[in-house]
Every structure is written in C-alpha cells, then in structure tokens.
Amino acid sequence: MQVMLKKRIIPCLDIKEGRTVKGINFVDIRDAGDPVELAIRYVEEGADELVFLDITATVENRKTLASLVERIAVEINIPFTVGGGINSVEDVGVLINAGADKVSVNSSAVRSPGLIRKIAGEFGSQCVVVAIDTRFFNNEWIVYVDGGRTPTPLHTVAWAEKAERLGAGEILLTSMNTDGTKSGFSTGITADVSKRLNIPVIASGGAGTPEHFREVFLMTSCSAALAASIFHFKEISIPELKKYLSDNNINVRC
Amino acid sequence: MIAILRYNAGNIRSVRNALTRMGYESIITDNKDELIRAEKVIIPGVGEARSAMNYLKERDLDKIILSLKQPVLGICLGLQLMCRFSHERDTFCFGIFDAIVNRFPPHDKVPHMGWNNFTMIKGDLFEGIKTEDDVYYVHSYYAEISPATVAICDYILPFSSAMQKDNFYATQFHPEKSADIGVRILKNFLEL
Numbered sequence: 001m002q003v004m005l006k007k008r009i010i011p012c013l014d015i016k017e018g019r020t021v022k023g024i025n026f027v028d029i030r031d032a033g034d035p036v037e038l039a040i041r042y043v044e045e046g047a048d049e050l051v052f053l054d055i056t057a058t059v060e061n062r063k064t065l066a067s068l069v070e071r072i073a074v075e076i077n078i079p080f081t082v083g084g085g086i087n088s089v090e091d092v093g094v095l096i097n098a099g100a101d102k103v104s105v106n107s108s109a110v111r112s113p114g115l116i117r118k119i120a121g122e123f124g125s126q127c128v129v130v131a132i133d134t135r136f137f138n139n140e141w142i143v144y145v146d147g148g149r150t151p152t153p154l155h156t157v158a159w160a161e162k163a164e165r166l167g168a169g170e171i172l173l174t175s176m177n178t179d180g181t182k183s184g185f186s187t188g189i190t191a192d193v194s195k196r197l198n199i200p201v202i203a204s205g206g207a208g209t210p211e212h213f214r215e216v217f218l219m220t221s222c223s224a225a226l227a228a229s230i231f232h233f234k235e236i237s238i239p240e241l242k243k244y245l246s247d248n249n250i251n252v253r254c
Numbered sequence: 255m256i257a258i259l260r261y262n263a264g265n266i267r268s269v270r271n272a273l274t275r276m277g278y279e280s281i282i283t284d285n286k287d288e289l290i291r292a293e294k295v296i297i298p299g300v301g302e303a304r305s306a307m308n309y310l311k312e313r314d315l316d317k318i319i320l321s322l323k324q325p326v327l328g329i330c331l332g333l334q335l336m337c338r339f340s341h342e343r344d345t346f347c348f349g350i351f352d353a354i355v356n357r358f359p360p361h362d363k364v365p366h367m368g369w370n371n372f373t374m375i376k377g378d379l380f381e382g383i384k385t386e387d388d389v390y391y392v393h394s395y396y397a398e399i400s401p402a403t404v405a406i407c408d409y410i411l412p413f414s415s416a417m418q419k420d421n422f423y424a425t426q427f428h429p430e431k432s433a434d435i436g437v438r439i440l441k442n443f444l445e446l
Contacts, residue, residue, distance in 0.1 A: 003370060006368055006388060078433055169367070200368070
C-alpha cells in the first residue's frame with residue numbers, strides 16, 4: 001500500500017457580519033450565504049480543511065466571530081482555521097477555546113512579529129498560520145497588509161522565512177495579482193516560498209479551473225491550495241476537482 | 255459517561271463536540287473519582303510533552319491514569335504521553351508503551367500536517383477501516399514502532415499511527431477531525 005500525505009483542498013469563507021462574502025481583488029464584495037451551511041456542504045463534499053477569514057474584524061464583531069466559531073466547531077469534523085483582526089494572545093485564546101484548530105495572523109504579525117512567537121509558545125506552532133498577502137510590484141514580490149491596502153518594505157520570501165523562525169506552523173500565501181481573477185495561482189512566488197521553508201505552504205489566489213490546481217501542485221511544493229468563489233458559486237465541485245487531480249496522479253483524499 | 259481528561263493541552267473541546275455529534279454524553283474533568291468511575295476515558299490534546307507531564311504529576315493524575323481499568327484512548331499528545339520517553343524537552347512519560355518519541359528529521363515538511371493513510375492496521379480500533387483510508391495528522395514528534403503498534407503510517411519514516419496495550423489505546427492522528435473515518439474509529443473505541 002502506497003502511503004502518501006495528501007495535497008489538501010481548502011475552501012475559504014470570507015466572513016462579514018456573520019455572512020459569507022467574496023471580494024474581487026480585495027475590494028468589490030458579493031454575498032455568498034450562511035457560513036455554517038456552507039461549511040457543512042464543504043465537509044460533505046470532501047474539503048480537507050476550512051479557513052474562515054473575518055474581513056471586517058472590528059472590536060464589536062469579535063464576540064459575533066467567537067460565537068460563529070462555536071457553531072462551526074459543533075457542526076464540522078475536519079480542522080478549521082480562523083483569521084481576521086487577531087492582535088493578541090488573548091484574541092487567539094478566545095477563538096481556540098471556541099473550537100478553532102488554528103488561527104491565522106496577517107497585518108498584526110507584520111507590525112509585531114513577536115506575536116507569532118507568543119502564540120506559538122502559548123498554543124503550539126501547529127495552530128499558528130501566518131497569512132501573507134503579496135503583490136508583484138516594481139519587479140519584486142512585496143508584502144501588503146490591511147487587507148491588501150497598504151504596502152510594506154518586506155520582501156515576501158524573507159518575511160515568510162522570518163515567520164517560520166518565529167514559530168509559524170504554516171504559511172497561507174495569497175497572490176494579490178491573481179486573487180479574484182481566476183487566471184491561475186502565482187506559481188513562481190509559491191514555488192520560491194515553499195522551496196525555502198520547511199513548514200507547509202498553502203497556495204491562494206487565482207484558482208479558476210481544476211487545471212490551475214494541478215499546475216500549482218506540479219510546479220511548486222505547496223502542501224495545499226485554497227480557493228473561495230469557485231467553490232461558493234459551484235463553478236467547480238470539490239469531488240470533481242479531486243477526481244481530476246487523482247486522475248492526473250496528484251495524491252488527494254477521495 | 256465518557257470522561258475527557260482536563261489538562262493543559264488544547265483541542266479538548268473538539269473531542270467533546272465529536273462525542274456529542276455521535277450521541278454520547280461526556281464530561282471534561284480532572285476529578286479523580288469521575289475519572290475512575292467513567293466507562294471510558296479519553297486523553298486528548300495538542301500540546302507539549304514536558305509541561306503536560308508536569309501538570310499531570312503535580313496533581314497526581316499520572317497515578318490515576320496508570321491505575322485505570324476501563325478502556326482509555328490517548329489522542330496525539332495523549333499517545334506520546336503513554337510512551338516511555340519523549341525527546342520533546344527530554345520527558346519521562348507514562349511508560350505504558352515501550353517506545354521512544356522522537357522529532358521528525360527535517361527531510362520533508364515538519365509538522366506532518368494533513369491527511370495520510372496507513373501501511374498497516376490491526377485490532378479493535380480499525381474494525382471496518384481500510385489501509386487506504388485517510389486520517390488527519392498534525393505533529394512534529396512521532397512514536398517509534400514497538401510491539402504495541404497497531405497501525406503504521408509512513409512520513410519521512412515509518413512511525414506508530416496507533417498503539418494498544420491491555421486497556422490502553424492511542425492514536426497519533428485526530429479521529430475527532432478525520433471526518434467519517436474518524437467517526438468510525440471513535441465508534442469502535444466507544445463500543446469496546
């Protein structure tokens with residue numbers, strides 16, 4: 001029997017005020033339904049993991065998010081990550097206690113990288129996902145924060161390596177150049193980051209067809225690929241995607 | 255009543271949610287009498303070996319656990335704590351399974367995170383399960399193969415995916431996060 005760690009397929013649910021939404025290039029937002037219902041559907045279809053990102057993430061929304069996490073945890077039996085507006089170890093504690101398996105940090109980790117070490121120290125590296133939004137600009141891959149609105153001086157590979165050293169368990173790498181375009185993942189930067197790191201990398205941004213998933217798994221050593229709108233709007237079904245990948249010799253859980 | 259051991263490890267509530275979905279009543283407890291009286295005891299956990307053992311020893315829970323006669327299931331860190339010694343901060347553990355816990359060499363991505371299948375399975379826990387079935391793992395340390403090994407997975411090297419000796423059962427993977435396959439494995443344990 002061949003034993004092989006499977007490439008993971010991860011639907012992402014962007015959450016705004018308790019609803020699932022999908023941003024196009026981080027700006028225009030469309031409603032895509034109740035997150036718990038969608039989560040259940042994805043589990044039934046064979047999703048390997050789920051990611052919930054609270055894209056409004058204001059202080060008053062924190063309690064709503066925690067209770068949503070509780071509802072999700074009661075319903076689903078696969079791992080899930082929650083992110084959006086996490087600024088402290090206390091924020092992480094609330095979400096982990098509500099039932100999240102992992103949390104993702106983005107802007108707050110860029111502003112205070114020590115947060116990664118603190119969360120890893122308190123809850124373990126396995127629950128720290130460092131999300132990186134990156135854009136190819138002036139011939140360089142640069143890290144952006146604040147939901148893609150603010151550029152930073154950080155180079156993407158260097159920041160990912162630093163996040164690993166600080167205790168990140170996984171990197172969620174989103175290419176802003178391709179996000180929402182359905183033109184395929186940015187395989188170049190994904191290959192660079194996943195080659196340089198010894199922790200798993202999740203490719204994100206640009207999935208439009210099953211071929212795009214095949215491409216990112218063949219051309220990079222990423223461990224997982226994430227997409228949102230194509231799953232929400234049933235443009236690709238997870239079982240069809242997995243059958244396609246399996247037929248093309250990519251190891252997935254069927 | 256199923257008792258889930260309360261200690262300084264994460265992921266405890268996920269196990270309770272899984273049992274509730276399956277229609278089993280459970281309590282999360284570190285009360286000695288409740289642990290001793292329970293039909294089954296589950297030691298879940300994502301965490302670190304040394305601080306977990308220290309926490310349990312300070313409360314004499316190590317002795318209670320070793321004295322249990324009902325079926326006990328260790329999950330993830332729970333499996334590693336049932337071994338003899340862990341190289342995670344050089345920790346002496348329960349010694350139920352005569353095996354050493356090592357860190358994965360960095361020949362591939364560590365942690366071993368995601369879905370993987372088996373090279374071998376046997377025994378009560380795997381009734382109705384096939385070697386090609388996938389279960390969910392997230393760990394950087396592994397238990398070596400030993401006479402107590404009842405399932406083997408291979409990532410970087412072959413390691414104990416599940417172990418059993420007498421009334422002590424353990425899985426390195428998370429059945430509570432392993433979709434329908436995980437439900438079946440938990441059910442097999444709960445119906446022992």
